[in-house]
Amino acid sequence: MKLKVLPLLAGIAAIAIVVAPMTSLAESPTIVAQQNAQPKKNPLTDLLGLSTEQEQKLADIQQDTAKKLGGVVTPAQQQRYITARKQGKDRQEAVAAMQLTADQQSQITAILQAAQTQSLSVFTPDQLKKLQDIQSQQGQ
Numbered sequence: 001m002k003l004k005v006l007p008l009l010a011g012i013a014a015i016a017i018v019v020a021p022m023t024s025l026a027e028s029p030t031i032v033a034q035q036n037a038q039p040k041k042n043p044l045t046d047l048l049g050l051s052t053e054q055e056q057k058l059a060d061i062q063q064d065t066a067k068k069l070g071g072v073v074t075p076a077q078q079q080r081y082i083t084a085r086k087q088g089k090d091r092q093e094a095v096a097a098m099q100l101t102a103d104q105q106s107q108i109t110a111i112l113q114a115a116q117t118q119s120l121s122v123f124t125p126d127q128l129k130k131l132q133d134i135q136s137q138q139g140q
Contacts, residue, residue, distance in 0.1 A: 047134070048127040057122045065115040072107045073098065 042055050050058070077098040084094035100108070120128070 048123070048130050050127070054122050058119060061115055061118045061122075065111060068111045069108060072104050072111070073100070 042050060042058060044050055044058075045055055077100065080097045080099065081094045084097040085091075089097065123131070
């Protein structure tokens with residue numbers, strides 16, 4: 001089922017997945033430990049009424065995807081992303097600063113498409129409808 005909400009989810013997932021492992025490289029161990037001690041709530045939980053099981057499945061997908069993405073980009077590229085964000089550049093500019101090769105872009109696209117498919121399978125039809133409604137409101 002192809003939904004207009006897919007680009008929205010892909011964008012959210014991509015940023016969350018790509019940024020999470022990279023930011024830990026730039027942060028002190030104390031900050032990382034504090035963040036890990038406080039479980040991060042999925043922003044969709046309240047919005048869509050996700051169950052604990054759905055939250056866990058989405059977290060597992062995100063973790064698996066982050067691991068796969070980490071195998072595609074180099075530490076130098078990760079550092080360029082972090083530096084660009086610290087300089088106030090938006091996400092798109094920061095990703096451009098990574099200077100991904102065409103092969104890396106293809107690999108990342110495939111990884112994110114697989115994650116998107118897996119993520120969408122977690123939602124109920126009602127939850128998918130809510131996502132479509134949210135996208136419609138944002139497009140106005």
